[in-house]
Amino acid sequence: xxxxxxxxxxxxxxxxxxxxxxxxxxxxxxxxxxxxxxxxxxxxxxxxxxxxxxxxxxxxxxxxxxxxxxxxxxxxxxxxxxxxxxxxxxxxxxxxxxxxxxxxxxxxxxxxxxxxxxxxxxxxxxxxxxxxxxxxxxxxxxxxxxxxxxxxxxxxxxxxxxxxxxxxxxxxxxxxxxxxxxxxxxxxxxxxxxxxxxxxxxxxxxxxxxxxxxxxxxxxxxxxxxxxxxxxxxxxxxxxxxxxxxxxxxxxxxxxxxxxxxxxxxxxxxxxxxxxxxxxxxxxxxxxxxxxxxxxxxxxxxxxxxxxxxxxxxxxxxxxxxxxxxxxxxxxxxxxxxxxxxxxxxxxxxxxxxxxxxxxxxxxxxxxxxxxxxxxxxxxxxxxxxxxxxxxxxxxxxxxxxxxxxxxxxx
Numbered sequence: 078x079x080x081x082x083x084x085x086x087x088x089x090x091x092x093x094x095x096x097x098x099x100x101x102x103x104x105x106x107x108x109x110x111x112x113x114x115x116x117x118x119x120x121x122x123x124x125x126x127x128x129x130x131x132x133x134x135x136x137x138x139x140x141x142x143x144x145x146x147x148x149x150x151x152x153x154x155x156x157x158x159x160x161x162x163x164x165x166x167x168x169x170x171x172x173x174x175x176x177x178x179x180x181x182x183x184x185x186x187x188x189x190x191x192x193x194x195x196x197x198x199x200x201x202x203x204x205x206x207x208x209x210x211x212x213x214x215x216x217x218x219x220x221x222x223x224x225x226x227x228x229x230x231x232x233x234x235x236x237x238x239x240x241x242x243x244x245x246x247x248x249x250x251x252x253x254x255x256x257x258x259x260x261x262x263x264x265x266x267x268x269x270x271x272x273x274x275x276x277x278x279x280x281x282x283x284x285x286x287x288x289x290x291x292x293x294x295x296x297x298x299x300x301x302x303x304x305x306x307x308x309x310x311x312x313x314x315x316x317x318x319x320x321x322x323x324x325x326x327x328x329x330x331x332x333x334x335x336x337x338x339x340x341x342x343x344x345x346x347x348x349x350x351x352x353x354x355x356x357x358x359x360x361x362x363x364x365x366x367x368x369x370x371x372x373x374x375x376x377x378x379x380x381x382x383x384x385x386x387x388x389x390x391x392x393x394x395x396x397x398x399x400x401x402x403x404x405x406x407x408x409x410x411x412x413x414x415x416x417x418x419x420x421x422x423x424x425x426x427x428x429x430x431x432x433x434x435x436x437x438x439x440x441x442x443x444x445x446x447x448x449x450x451x452x453x454x455x456x457x458x459x460x461x462x463x464x465x466x467x468x469x470x471x472x473x474x475x476x477x478x479x480x481x482x483x484x485x486x487x488x
Contacts, residue, residue, distance in 0.1 A: 110343035112307060113333040115299040120217045121333045122290050125281040126224035128182055132278060135246060150278075151271065153245065156254050157183045158270040160241050165197075169238070171205045175215040177236075178226040179245040185211070186273035188336050192355045193268045195338065201266060208338035276358050280332070283325060287388070294393040298326070301386065306330035312375050314349040321375070322360075322368035324385055331356065 132150055139149025157179035164170050164180050175181065188194045188210065198206055219226055228236075233243045242248040289298050306327045313321055323331055334341045335356055345354040360368075376384040 110340060110347050112303055112344070113330055113337070115296065115303065117213045117337075118299045118302065118330055118333045119290060119295070120213045120220075121329065121336065122284055123220045123224070124181075124185070124211075124216055125284045126290075127178065127220050127226040128185075128278065128281045129285040130224040131178060131182075131226065131246070132281075138246065138250060153179065153249065154183070154271045154274045156245055156249065157274070160245065161187070161270065162266075163240050165202060165206070167239070169236075171207070173207075173209045173212055175212050175219070177228065177239075177243050177245065181211075181216070182274055183270050185336065186277045187268065187270055188338060189277060189332055189356060189358055190268065190273055191335055191338070191341070191353075192357075193266075195342070195353075197266050197268065198338070208342065210337040210339065273358070280328070284329060287325065289388060292388065292390060292393070294388070294390065297393060298388045301388075302326035302330050305386070306334070308376070308380055309372070310344075310348055310354070312372065312379060313354055315379075316375060317349070317352070319371055319375075320364065320368040321372040322365050323372070326386065326388065 135149050135153045139146075139152075142149065144152075160177075161180045161183035164176050165184075170176065176184065187197070195208070198204060198208055219228065221227055228243055236243050242253055245254065248254045289295060292298060305324070309321070309323055309327045309331075334344065342353060346352065348354075373384040376382070
């Protein structure tokens, strides 16, 4: 399936300019056993968007080559797995440097199988990578507002020591890459990396389709997800003999945490009485369904709140103090996360069609994640007079707004 491509838009200087330094400061100031931050979860969503985009580009290349559906992506992933194995043994990797996107995709999927990855780090690499995980600030700098993962010419020049071309898709198009078998594993590991990437692609599409970073409630969504993840982890620690399955928002934070293996391992030990909580993404649907039902029941009993939460704009606005809006997840057309998204998350009602929203996505992100950096709808280029809903409410909440007096939560 070809991924939808966002139309070109101007990045928010507030978000894109401040997020990178904010990430560096959070990592420097926070303890190593901390929870993931909102910024880290946001960049993880950016990375998932980049993965969806490159899958679409690879699929297009496969069509041009006349390859059967899915073959081009399998070829790409197989080559990426070979390249990851080479990269992981380099001093470059051990210094914590960010690899090309294809290698990052394999590394990302590998780390989300926590026990298998720790075994690879400790037994094969002898701990040389130090369980450092992804450098979120560096990843953020490479991904533009169109989900394109960029490596500048100057940066590419510093990678000339790599034993392979920096741009894998370009190398495949130029027939510079030779695929050896399926490259799912090697003598140094029996873990099927290609299958892991395929499994994680489904989650990437789910997060991409949710469009949480495009929501004017992005900050509340991520803040709520982190809080709910902490509650979910409490349930895991309190019920070690019961399999529990997360909701999509909790799963996003859980994945983000695991992509910093050292932090995750220490947090797991702290919360679970010294035990390491494994994450297995290769579980059958019947088992997952039972684990989800168990989590839903335990969550309600332990915390007295719903396990499934809808983050569509209407539901988010309805939760604001004083709101009289009927929540989608209390109506017949919404159940949990099934109504995400029903309408354009920017509420512009103009020039929107599916993924092609003319509103400034990054302005919404910046408004949500950067305190004090609000962008009003009536100051944007695509809003004039009555065509903007609401005309002056910077929260785009559509709830109890009159002029500059917004009754919704100030984000």
